[in-house]
Amino acid sequence: MQLQITDVAFGGKGVARANGKAVFVPYVIDEETISASITREHKKFLEADLENIVTASPHRIEPRCPYFGRCGGCVYQHIDYEHQLALKWRQVKETLRRIGGLKEPPMRPFIPSPIEYEYRNRITVHVRDGVVGFFRRESNKLLDIERCPIALNEVNAQLVELRESRPRDGHYTLRAGAAQRVFTQANDAVAAAMLDLVDSLLGSATGTLIDAYCGAGFFSKRLRGRFEKVIGIDWDQHAIAVAREDTNENETYIVADVEAELGARLRSIISPSREGQSAVVVDPPATGLGKMILETLIEQQPTQLIYVSCNPATLARDLARLKNSFSIDSITPLDMFPQTAEIECVAHLKMKTVCDDGERTKVR
Ligand SMILES: C[S@@+](CC[C@H](N)C(=O)[O-])C[C@H]1O[C@@H](n2cnc3c(N)ncnc32)[C@H](O)[C@@H]1O
Structure with missing residues (x-):
């Protein structure tokens, strides 16, 4: 059948409509007209494979990899880089609207990867x-x-x-190189841009920083110079051992489940007698934040919260829960993985306060 592709959904498949249902087709681009054959029929949608491109998008380019189309890794090598970013940006925005219930998500421009190929370390x-x-x-x-x-x-x-x-x-x-055998960010240039971003988002924040899901201390090592105290939490003892190899006096690294540890740590730094600035960085796996962690953050309300996410859908789900207690200042997508469907995001949240006579009053 002939299909008009109207969008490219998160994950990389083009979207069209036929017989009153959505049709998903890989390796196509929005605004292309294609012929496709249906491969699977579901109750609410159809899946199809590309047969022929009738009208090609001006963004269509030649993939560089001989395995493209067969390998499960890349999905966008047939799209020029500018358009990959435009599509991913729209996907984040749509996900935040649909799942996060954010009418106008405060999206910042994409931070691109300076290298489109040969970037994975x-x-x-x-x-x-x-x-x-x-x-x-x-x-x-x-x-x-x-x-x-x-x-x-x-x-x-x-x-x-x-x-x-x-x-x-x-x-x-x-x-590559002598990289450690623990989690590390996969694209060095974008990882460096992410550190700069988080550092600048935190503004002049001082006080205590909790780096939850800290790994080997990627964020805390960068931020330890400006906070009085830095606490990193990760359940990977090897990563914590690496973080402990080079510590200043103000750094503590704990091998623990964030779910079990975050509440106690936050309570100790945000107790009424120790009123002060506190920042939390969370960088969870793709599953996002557990219920208990969300409740702890809502209950304890750090002054600032940086949520680093590798999954826009779970980020949106969690922001839906956090948005009543925090103001969502900005969401910045970063292209850690060009050519693939992956999208990294950094969301910046601030405690909602009513400021009368300089006192901070939490809004519950
Ligand atoms: C996306 S990585 C981030 C690591 C680090 N922030 C970085 O940028 O290198 C997620 C980390 O969360 C840790 N992790 C996953 N679930 C956890 C949990 N429930 N409690 C503690 N750590 C957890 C993993 O060991 C991993 O180091």
Whole structure:
């Protein structure tokens, strides 16, 4: 059937309508006219595969990777970079509206990646029955990969070595340089931009900083010079050991579940006798913040909250819960993973206050 693509949804699939239902088609671009064949029929929507492009978008370009379309990693190599950013920006805004109930999300411009390919400082490849590679698109079968063009050359050199070593079945994370064996941000340039952003959003904040889901202290190491006290919490003891390798007197790192630890830590720094500025950075996994953590933040209300998210849908869900107790100052998307569907966001929230005679009164 012939379809008119009207949008590209979060995840990378183009959206059209047919027979009164939404149709999702991968590897197309908004405003393209295509012919497609239906591959699956669901109650509320259809899935289709691209057959032919009838009218191509001016944003369509040649993908650089020979595996594109088969590999489960990249979804946007056929779209020029400017338009990738425009689409992702719209996806974040729409998600915040739809799931977060934010009528006019305070979106800032995208922070792009200065490098569109060869940016990943680590990749995880899988080995099964002699095949070394990534999972195929929407499949648990492996695709044999000789080179990944979004990874740094150094990482690809390690891939060559791994392939030559005839590795056993398993998962192998290949990292550039002497990178630590704990969570690290995957795109160095965008990670640096993210630190600058968080630092500038916090303005002149001092007092105590809680870095929840701190990993090896990515945010706290940058911010420790300006806060009186920095407390990092992560349940990965290896990451905490790395964070503890280089600490100033004002830094404490705790191996704990954020769910169990955040409340007590916040209570101790925001007790009425210790009124002062407090900032919390949360950088949770894609599942977002648990109910208890949201309740703790609403109950204890730090002065500022920075929410670093790798999943706009869970960010939107959590902001829907936080928006009555905090004002949402800004949401900045960052392109940590060009060519892929991934979107990183930094949301800046401030405690809602009624300021009379300089006293801070929490709005509940
Ligand atoms: C997205 S990473 C962020 C790490 C760090 N902020 C950084 O930028 O390098 C998420 C971190 O959360 C930790 N984590 C996940 N769930 C947790 C939990 N319930 N309690 C404590 N740490 C958790 C993981 O160990 C991981 O280090």
